[in-house]
Amino acid sequence: xxxxxxxxxxxxxxxxxxxxxxxxxxxxxxxxxxxxxxxxxxxxxxxxxxxxxxxxxxxxxxxxxxxxxxxxxxxxxxxxxxxxxxxxxxxxxxxxxxxxxxxxxxxxxxxxxxxxxxxxxxxxxxxxxxxxxxxxxxxxxxxxxxxxxxxxxxxxxxxxxxxxxxxxxxxxxxxxxxxxxxxxxxxxxxxxxxxxxxxxxxxxxxxxxxxxxxxxxxxxxxxxxxxxxxxxxxxxxxxxxxxxxxxxxxxxxxxxxxxxxxxxxxxxxxxxxxxxxxxxxxxxxxxxxxxxxxxxxxxxxxxxxxxxxxxxxxxxxxxxxxxxxxxxxxxxxxxxxxxxxxxxxxxxxxxxxxxxxxxxxxxxxxxxxxxxxxxxxxxxxxxxxxxxxxxxxxxxxxxxxxxxxxxx
Amino acid sequence: xxxxxxxxxxxxxxxxxxxxxxxxxxxxxxxxxxxxxxxxxxxxxxxxxxxxxxxxxxxxxxxxxxxxxxxxxxxxxxxxxxxxxxxxxxxxxxxxxxxxxxxxxxxxxxxxxxxxxxxxxxxxxxxxxxxxxxxxxxxxxxxxxxxxxxxxxxxxxxxxxxxxxxxxxxxxxxxxxxxxxxxxxxxxxxxxxxxxxxxxxxxxxxxxxxxxxxxxxxxxxxxxxxxxxxxxxxxxxxxxxxxxxxxxxxxxxxxxxxxxxxxxxxxxxxxxxxxxxxxxxxxxxxxxxxxxxxxxxxxxxxxxxxxxxxxxxxxxxxxxxxxxxxxxxxxxxxxxxxxxxxxxxxxxxxxxxxxxxxxxxxxxxxxxxxxxxxxxxxxxxxxxxxxxxxxxxxxxxxxxxxxxxxxx
Numbered sequence: 001x002x003x004x005x006x007x008x009x010x011x012x013x014x015x016x017x018x019x020x021x022x023x024x025x026x027x028x029x030x031x032x033x034x035x036x037x038x039x040x041x042x043x044x045x046x047x048x049x050x051x052x053x054x055x056x057x058x059x060x061x062x063x064x065x066x067x068x069x070x071x072x073x074x075x076x077x078x079x080x081x082x083x084x085x086x087x088x089x090x091x092x093x094x095x096x097x098x099x100x101x102x103x104x105x106x107x108x109x110x111x112x113x114x115x116x117x118x119x120x121x122x123x124x125x126x127x128x129x130x131x132x133x134x135x136x137x138x139x140x141x142x143x144x145x146x147x148x149x150x151x152x153x154x155x156x157x158x159x160x161x162x163x164x165x166x167x168x169x170x171x172x173x174x175x176x177x178x179x180x181x182x183x184x185x186x187x188x189x190x191x192x193x194x195x196x197x198x199x200x201x202x203x204x205x206x207x208x209x210x211x212x213x214x215x216x217x218x219x220x221x222x223x224x225x226x227x228x229x230x231x232x233x234x235x236x237x238x239x240x241x242x243x244x245x246x247x248x249x250x251x252x253x254x255x256x257x258x259x260x261x262x263x264x265x266x267x268x269x270x271x272x273x274x275x276x277x278x279x280x281x282x283x284x285x286x287x288x289x290x291x292x293x294x295x296x297x298x299x300x301x302x303x304x305x306x307x308x309x310x311x312x313x314x315x316x317x318x319x320x321x322x323x324x325x326x327x328x329x330x331x332x333x334x335x336x337x338x339x340x341x342x343x344x345x346x347x348x349x350x351x352x353x354x355x356x357x358x359x360x361x362x363x364x365x366x367x368x369x370x371x372x373x374x375x376x377x378x379x380x381x382x383x384x385x386x387x388x389x390x391x392x393x394x395x396x397x398x399x400x401x402x403x404x405x406x407x408x
Numbered sequence: 409x410x411x412x413x414x415x416x417x418x419x420x421x422x423x424x425x426x427x428x429x430x431x432x433x434x435x436x437x438x439x440x441x442x443x444x445x446x447x448x449x450x451x452x453x454x455x456x457x458x459x460x461x462x463x464x465x466x467x468x469x470x471x472x473x474x475x476x477x478x479x480x481x482x483x484x485x486x487x488x489x490x491x492x493x494x495x496x497x498x499x500x501x502x503x504x505x506x507x508x509x510x511x512x513x514x515x516x517x518x519x520x521x522x523x524x525x526x527x528x529x530x531x532x533x534x535x536x537x538x539x540x541x542x543x544x545x546x547x548x549x550x551x552x553x554x555x556x557x558x559x560x561x562x563x564x565x566x567x568x569x570x571x572x573x574x575x576x577x578x579x580x581x582x583x584x585x586x587x588x589x590x591x592x593x594x595x596x597x598x599x600x601x602x603x604x605x606x607x608x609x610x611x612x613x614x615x616x617x618x619x620x621x622x623x624x625x626x627x628x629x630x631x632x633x634x635x636x637x638x639x640x641x642x643x644x645x646x647x648x649x650x651x652x653x654x655x656x657x658x659x660x661x662x663x664x665x666x667x668x669x670x671x672x673x674x675x676x677x678x679x680x681x682x683x684x685x686x687x688x689x690x691x692x693x694x695x696x697x698x699x700x701x702x703x704x705x706x707x708x709x710x711x712x713x714x715x716x717x718x719x720x721x722x723x724x725x726x727x728x729x730x731x732x733x734x735x736x737x738x739x740x741x742x743x744x745x746x747x748x749x750x751x752x753x754x755x756x757x758x759x760x761x762x763x764x765x766x767x768x769x770x771x772x773x774x775x776x777x778x779x780x781x782x783x784x785x786x787x788x789x790x791x792x793x794x795x796x797x798x799x800x801x802x803x804x805x806x807x808x809x810x811x812x813x814x815x816x
Contacts, residue, residue: 009688013688017545017547020544020545020547021544021545023612024544024724026724124686124688124689124690125689125692126534126541126542126543126692129537129538129541130534130537130538130542133534133710133713134526134534134538134707135534135706135710136428136429136432136709136710136713137421137425137428137429137706137707137709137710137713138425138706139425139428204431263674263695266674278706279702280417280421280532280702280703280705280706281532281533281696281697281702281706282532282696282697282700282703283695283696283697284532284533284534284695284696284697285693285694285696286693286694286695287691287692287694288689288691288692288693289689289690289691289692292690294687294688294689295688295689295690297545297688298543298686298688298689299545299689301544301545302542302543302545305541305544305545306541309721309724310721312721313717313718313720313721316434316717
């Protein structure tokens with residue numbers, strides 16, 4: 001269902017990797033129908049196109065349905081109908097999984113069908129299956145990742161070439177890395193959906209994106225990038241979830257200072273990287289292209305193969321629905337913070353910041369404006385930081401940037 | 409079978425992660441026997457120990473056998489006997505898989521049992537399963553990895569702290585990273601077994617370690633490290649396999665110059681990293697601790713869980729035996745090469761090297777000895793390089809170091 005970039009790639013791989021797939025599955029994967037409202041007269045599968053969803057849902061010969069339409073509707077209704085009829089479904093649609101994963105997994109379980117979505121997080125980077133299978137003997141204490149290639153490309157241009165956010169975004173659009181309406185990427189929603197899927201998988205309860213504090217990169221300036229460098233790191237858009245206690249997780253999407261010795265610091269351009277911290281394995285990092293036609297399509301095809309192998313015995317991939325009550329309120333989240341601002345008397349501002357915060361780590365840059373100050377706080381709750389910055393504001397010490405220090 | 413570091417870790421994880429494992433499998437994993445010649449009176453499983461292999465092989469209740477004894481004998485005989493009786497076997501023993509993988513996989517297939525070995529390559533880093541399942545829709549053109557933590561620790565100390573090989577090895581031994589007899593690590597045999605397993609898996613034919621040119625790090629000097637840095641990279645011990653054509657692979661273990669912008673360049677200390685280049689995914693990199701008690705044991709336990717889930721339906725993990733005829737002879741392997749040596753007249757040596765090699769890239773270091781020269785050749789076969797260096801030797805231009813340039 002859907003013959004766009006990813007769906008077209010799936011058809012292409014099935015056509016071009018026939019022998020490889022046959023030897024992996026032991027039988028041929030045959031495309032019976034392709035649902036798309038557009039016409040594709042030149043496709044080698046031109047005779048299989050339909051505009052009518054019922055051609056698929058009512059065909060009892062169809063055992064596996066691939067959904068690459070994107071968006072929530074009618075994807076949700078179509079996938080639900082297919083699963084309800086006992087067909088296995090493979091999707092690359094992170095929005096769908098993040099919004100309806102628990103419900104669709106429940107229907108799949110009841111129908112003894114599979115609902116698989118390796119391609120929804122990390123594109124061609126294996127992450128769902130390794131987490132679900134290879135790391136199953138671990139208690140995962142934390143997951144942190146660069147989960148969006150578009151924003152990582154923009155930040156890389158800002159860091160390496162001193163390009164402004166606006167220019168880097170324009171370049172990303174010209175290169176086809178960013179959509180004309182880039183909001184889902186640059187405001188962090190895409191990364192948020194992905195960290196929600198990983199958190200749901202790791203902790204067994206559905207976490208909905210609207211419960212997650214999500215901050216994009218639109219406010220990041222070249223000044224912030226320079227201070228990060230002076231501190232010894234880079235700014236990356238990080239999606240992270242940490243286990244706080246048995247019933248609570250701290251989950252957030254935000255730009256963060258990442259120290260250069262972190263494995264995530266050197267993941268540049270459109271690449272993604274995901275770090276999973278297990279109590280037995282320690283840190284394991286997965287790296288690769290997080291998007292793109294063939295990487296994403298190859299992850300979809302891998303899931304299709306798994307469906308063929310598990311037509312009778314379901315794969316164990318499951319989480320229950322939840323009311324998001326396990327999500328720690330953002331103001332209780334503990335972090336060190338980079339703070340940059342302006343004050344008439346900078347020396348006085350530092351003294352007052354020290355009075356308010358106790359220890360602070362002051363950052364100086366070479367050609368620093370007369371009235372600019374910048375420092376890093378000790379780790380404390382966001383509520384405490386905001387209260388202290390509120391006190392400073394009353395004394396004319398004005399904050400311009402506030403960026404988390406990633407503990408990565 | 410085997411209650412050493414890894415086997416003890418497996419028992420520990422099964423005891424401490426009971427609930428987590430139960431929810432993954434849906435039933436309890438019960439340890440019935442532990443084979444070890446030693447006594448463990450304080451183990452919580454003290455009542456399960458046996459010194460008699462038949463207690464396991466003849467027990468029809470035992471469905472899954474874990475082998476962590478290491479070495480080839482009696483591991484091979486025991487594993488073969490268990491598989492022949494239809495029991496599934498999980499092993500962390502890379503020597504066993506590299507020497508007898510094809511035969512043991514064949515027996516497993518005939519008996520409809522599983523033979524799994526995720527822990528044998530990369531310890532706690534998921535690699536066998538992602539390659540076998542997630543990347544199945546890819547034609548893999550190349551695998552390259554830092555596959556041995558001990559040598560990577562030693563090289564990291566040489567690079568970062570200018571420590572000699574001998575001192576770094578001694579430190580590694582003191583820290584428990586290297587054995588008293590470090591040959592298997594520093595001479596590259598451990599890395600060789602691992603790249604053989606990955607090559608067998610990727611290309612479907614068993615590659616035996618004795619068919620692979622294997623060079624360790626014992627000859628690497630601080631001078632070489634310094635030249636690598638001037639060139640813009642670091643020296644890493646790399647195991648790599650490339651597809652040359654339909655029937656031929658180029659497989660080698662050797663120290664290589666790795667450019668700083670490669671994802672493998674920043675993998676330091678005892679960490680391992682494996683890059684898999686697929687035609688659809690592009691480069692995917694897996695990173696983490698390649699050895700150690702709990703990382704390795706958690707990979708073993710993950711395989712045990714997979715066995716429980718696939719007691720009836722075998723996992724598709726297989727390669728056929730081969731006579732190594734697909735391995736490209738080492739002298740036909742194409743690479744650029746770093747060459748360092750001494751000559752009475754350095755300028756003359758460079759002229760002659762240019763005459764012999766065509767283009768060369770000369771490297772200068774700050775306090776270079778009067779008679780030392782260093783350059784990098786264009787890519788050509790090892791046979792061509794050796795022939796040209798032979799010509800130079802006849803003119804008194806003597807080579808001290810010869811290190812491959814990794815195309816990573």
